[in-house]
Amino acid sequence: MSVSIEVDELTEPQLSVRQLHVAYGGIQAVKNLNLDLYAGELVSLIGANGAGKTTTLKAICGLLAPQSGEVRFNGHPIAGQGPWALVEQGLVMVPEGRGIFARMSIDENLRMGCYLRKDKDIESDIDTVYRRFPRLKERHRQLAGTLSGGEQQLLAMGRALLAKPRLLLLDEPTMGLAPIMVDQIFEVVREVSSMGVTVLLVEQNALRALEMADRAYVLDSGELVLSGPAKELLDNPQVQAAYLGA
Structure with missing residues (x-):
């Protein structure tokens, strides 16, 4: 089981992303993205191929320089810091x-x-x-x-x-794996979360990602279209039609 976190306005996010814009050449890959992660949460980021999920993770961990916007980790802006500096602070990406x-x-x-x-x-x-x-x-x-x-x-x-890590970013950890290995990887993710490590999970298997997450964000063409408790998104007709095969 993942750690259950009650989020309120008085709690400062461990990770805060505000008005993030990222482009590849003339292609706008992420547009005006806002998201928060609170300490100990397991949060899923879902969306179709090309929705901007990997781009978002790369911008957070310093592998891509955003056009504009702000990323704060533990209350401090981290723009311009290399991935190695962020790893030293506890922000780690797979x-x-x-x-x-x-x-x-x-x-x-x-x-x-x-x-x-x-x-x-x-x-x-x-x-x-x-x-x-x-x-x-x-x-x-x-x-x-x-x-x-x-x-x-x-x-x-x-x-x-x-x-x-204090915050672990996972980008498609089960892609291309046999079902038995998919189960093992998800079990590892649950175990890491139960240790108190904050997890941001990008995963094509939207059903499994939502089932194990505390909260989730949905990206479409680089824009945030839905967010909320993962259990609520599981029951959302728009999510069911687009990502859960309903």
Whole structure:
């Protein structure tokens, strides 16, 4: 189960996006986007292909420079900061396509998640990841590029967890995976959320994403068209027709 958060106007968002505009050349990919995430929430961002979901995540984590708008993390504006600086602050992204280092071993990939850390808990945290994902432990010397798609996704998520995120951005974590691996990835997302990590989940499987989320936002052609408690959006006729096959 995800952490249930009661949101009110007196609570400051952990992540606040205001009037965000992002373009690729002359194409406006995200238009006047506003969204908030509060500490401990699991929030889903859904929409059709090309709706601007990945662009939004990239703008939040510093991989894309927005045309205009503001992104604040823990109350501070983060415009112009590189992804490495945001990782150090606890804002971590698992990108679409996993982004693993294919010619490095599983163990080396995991240790890259600790690259910015200077604490003494690195080895114990790596052991914790191996206990959570025993398949990675069994093959820790294997080159990451030889793993299956599902195993690579587990590796990418394990590496992200080793960066000790306060906010975790997940971009299409189940894309192209077999159903049994899809179930495992969603279980990992639930577990991460139950640990108190705030999660922003971009996911094509809108039904599963809404079922597990506290709240959700719906993007269409770069614009926010719906938002609210995930359970309410599950019952929304517009969402059912567009994304749930009803």
